[in-house]
Amino acid sequence: MAPIDDALAFLNTFEPGEHPSYSEIARKYGVERRTLARRHQGKNKSREAATEDQYRLSPQQEKSLVKYIQLLTERRLPPTRSTIKNYASCVSESDVSETWVTRFLNRHREELKSIWTSAMDRCRHRADSVYKYELYFELLMEKIHEYSIEPDNMYNMDVK
Numbered sequence: 001m002a003p004i005d006d007a008l009a010f011l012n013t014f015e016p017g018e019h020p021s022y023s024e025i026a027r028k029y030g031v032e033r034r035t036l037a038r039r040h041q042g043k044n045k046s047r048e049a050a051t052e053d054q055y056r057l058s059p060q061q062e063k064s065l066v067k068y069i070q071l072l073t074e075r076r077l078p079p080t081r082s083t084i085k086n087y088a089s090c091v092s093e094s095d096v097s098e099t100w101v102t103r104f105l106n107r108h109r110e111e112l113k114s115i116w117t118s119a120m121d122r123c124r125h126r127a128d129s130v131y132k133y134e135l136y137f138e139l140l141m142e143k144i145h146e147y148s149i150e151p152d153n154m155y156n157m158d159v160k
Contacts, residue, residue, distance in 0.1 A: 003029045004039065011040050056092040056100060065091070065104075066111050078117075 007029035
């Protein structure tokens, strides 16, 4: 704990009617008397608290956003920067900028890593078309009717 926090904790042990000497306590803890008095009276905040007020999201909301991004990534749906921006704007009820997203990612670089995904290979890309999907399901329906396969006799191949 910082000396100023120790001094404030000591000041908070006094009863509301008692008037402690800021000078003596400041000397005892090695802090500035004026800073101690202003912080105790609620006129000033610590740098951390002042910086926290400038964030669009509270620390708890940022933790939730990090967990949400990790969940999407585990499900192989990593969010884009615009997705993160939209989510944060929705939660904070005010628009966040692209630079906010950059700062957010920098603040949480230990939990969130940005990487490039590998491209789909050419054979898969050629095979991925609406026409080929339609052709596959038409052929499947023909075979189902040709062999009179009942729904009870249809199985998913990846079911164990």
